[in-house]
Amino acid sequence: MHMNNIMELLDKDKCCGCEVCKSVCKPNAISLKSNDEGFLYPEIDDNICVKCGKCSLTCPVLNHTESKMQSDCYAGYIADKNILINSSSGGFFTALANNFLRIYPDDGYVVGVVWDTTYSNVYHFCSKDINDIAKMRGSKYIQSNKGNIYDEVLSKLESEFNVLFVGCPCEVVALKRYLKKDYERLIAVDLVCKGPTSARMWKDYKLCLEQKYKSSITSVNMRYIGWKEWIPQWINIKFSNGNEFKKIFYTTDFGRAFYLVQRKSCYSCNFRDKGRMSDITLGDFHGANTLKKYYNRLGTSIVIANSEKGKCTISNLLSKDTLLLPVNYEEIIKHNPCIIKSNLPNEKRGIFLKLYNDVNMHLAVKKTYPLKERLINYLPPDLSGKLYRLAQLFKGRKGKS
Ligand SMILES: Cc1cc2nc3c(=O)[nH]c(=O)nc-3n(C[C@H](O)[C@H](O)[C@H](O)COP(=O)(O)OP(=O)(O)OC[C@H]3O[C@@H](n4cnc5c(N)ncnc54)[C@H](O)[C@@H]3O)c2cc1C
Numbered sequence: 513m514h515m516n517n518i519m520e521l522l523d524k525d526k527c528c529g530c531e532v533c534k535s536v537c538k539p540n541a542i543s544l545k546s547n548d549e550g551f552l553y554p555e556i557d558d559n560i561c562v563k564c565g566k567c568s569l570t571c572p573v574l575n576h577t578e579s580k581m582q583s584d585c586y587a588g589y590i591a592d593k594n595i596l597i598n599s600s601s602g603g604f605f606t607a608l609a610n611n612f613l614r615i616y617p618d619d620g621y622v623v624g625v626v627w628d629t630t631y632s633n634v635y636h637f638c639s640k641d642i643n644d645i646a647k648m649r650g651s652k653y654i655q656s657n658k659g660n661i662y663d664e665v666l667s668k669l670e671s672e673f674n675v676l677f678v679g680c681p682c683e684v685v686a687l688k689r690y691l692k693k694d695y696e697r698l699i700a701v702d703l704v705c706k707g708p709t710s711a712r713m714w715k716d717y718k719l720c721l722e723q724k725y726k727s728s729i730t731s732v733n734m735r736y737i738g739w740k741e742w743i744p745q746w747i748n749i750k751f752s753n754g755n756e757f758k759k760i761f762y763t764t765d766f767g768r769a770f771y772l773v774q775r776k777s778c779y780s781c782n783f784r785d786k787g788r789m790s791d792i793t794l795g796d797f798h799g800a801n802t803l804k805k806y807y808n809r810l811g812t813s814i815v816i817a818n819s820e821k822g823k824c825t826i827s828n829l830l831s832k833d834t835l836l837l838p839v840n841y842e843e844i845i846k847h848n849p850c851i852i853k854s855n856l857p858n859e860k861r862g863i864f865l866k867l868y869n870d871v872n873m874h875l876a877v878k879k880t881y882p883l884k885e886r887l888i889n890y891l892p893p894d895l896s897g898k899l900y901r902l903a904q905l906f907k908g909r910k911g912k913s
Pocket residue numbers: 598599600601602603604605606623624625626634648649650651652653654655656678679680703704705706707708709794795796797798811813814848850
């Protein structure tokens with residue numbers, strides 16, 4: 513019987529780029545092609561497609577389901593200061609991963625996202641080596657390449673290994689659909705996610721920096737602590753000739769691209785709130801009460817248990833390694849609404865992309881970035897950090913009045 517393939521059923525703008533259709537297609541009829549925004553979309557070779565329908569039956573967008581979440585919420589941070597300053601918020605990914613490999617030293621695998629060797633792209637990577645956790649640490653704000661990760665996780669689980677998988681909410685749902693059944697040995701962790709920007713934009717930005725510094729990149733940290741506190745986040749890039757680039761993330765061309773451009777499907781993402789299928793959700797605790805014990809100025813995470821397994825995993829964390837306290841779910845959502853709902857597309861998204869495609873990223877940023885906000889770029893780093901934080905405070909006060 514002939515079944516419809518994914519491209520016959522799925523509105524392209526709704527495709528979340530999870531790549532599970534490609535993974536499930538055994539005849540290899542599906543390849544991924546970049547659109548003019550730099551995001552990857554599946555393309556089907558009709559000469560190879562056997563119309564088995566597996567791609568459309570697995571697609572998480574076409575087969576959306578909702579589950580009842582438990583929503584036990586906590587806030588806190590990892591005790592190890594060195595790990596904390598190198599993490600995106602409170603370091604709970606590392607706390608979970610280290611504890612997992614401590615419990616399963618011989619039969620546990622962690623899956624997270626790492627840079628490739630040239631810092632051009634990021635991909636999901638599976639490892640049992642505790643030294644690889646540091647490479648996974650740190651949010652890389654571009655969409656990852658999934659490669660054959662879903663299949664690798666399946667074969668690990670089938671071989672009775674334990675797996676801790678971390679990814680964006682759509683990637684967790686895609687994994688669950690690929691696996692087709694629940695595995696007690698799998699702990700799925702998703703992130704609070706406003707949506708990644710495209711790898712092509714990062715590549716263009718990287719090329720400009722490498723030309724400017726006449727050297728290749730040797731490390732990237734998009735959540736660098738530039739001035740004693742985790743907010744505002746900075747970007748720190750090191751080069752093989754010893755140069756170092758440090759700037760407030762959202763004032764850089766790439767930071768602006770991430771601010772303005774998400775994948776189209778991210779503006780109507782169905783994998784938040786009740787659409788999540790993870791055991792645990794991790795995010796930044798924006799708007800945290802800085803006087804509370806759970807707050808650390810070097811980074812504070814929110815940790816949400818979505819299942820009994822998630823609750824149990826969190827309760828297994830050693831109290832000497834982490835500080836974690838219960839917090840109110842409504843309070844968290846008030847300051848971080850993208851836990852439950854998508855952002856609207858930025859009104860400058862279209863013009864930014866047009867200028868980016870017609871001219872280049874730098875001009876697109878220049879023309880869409882108001883002068884008064886841009887001036888901050890020209891101040892010495894310490895002063896710009898202080899001013900940025902003052903501006904945010906002022907904005908918050910104005911919003912409240
Ligand atoms: C694209 C993206 C958008 C995000 N948007 C928000 C947001 O709007 N609000 C918010 O509160 N939090 C957001 N986060 C999550 C936040 O940045 C932190 O990852 C989270 O607070 C966990 O902090 P941590 O200290 O435990 O992270 P870390 O210890 O730094 O670990 C980060 C984890 O994220 C994984 N990861 C890194 N890059 C990617 C990627 N490209 N795709 C999938 N997984 C990745 C790593 O493998 C690691 O497991 C986003 C993350 C990403 C990747």
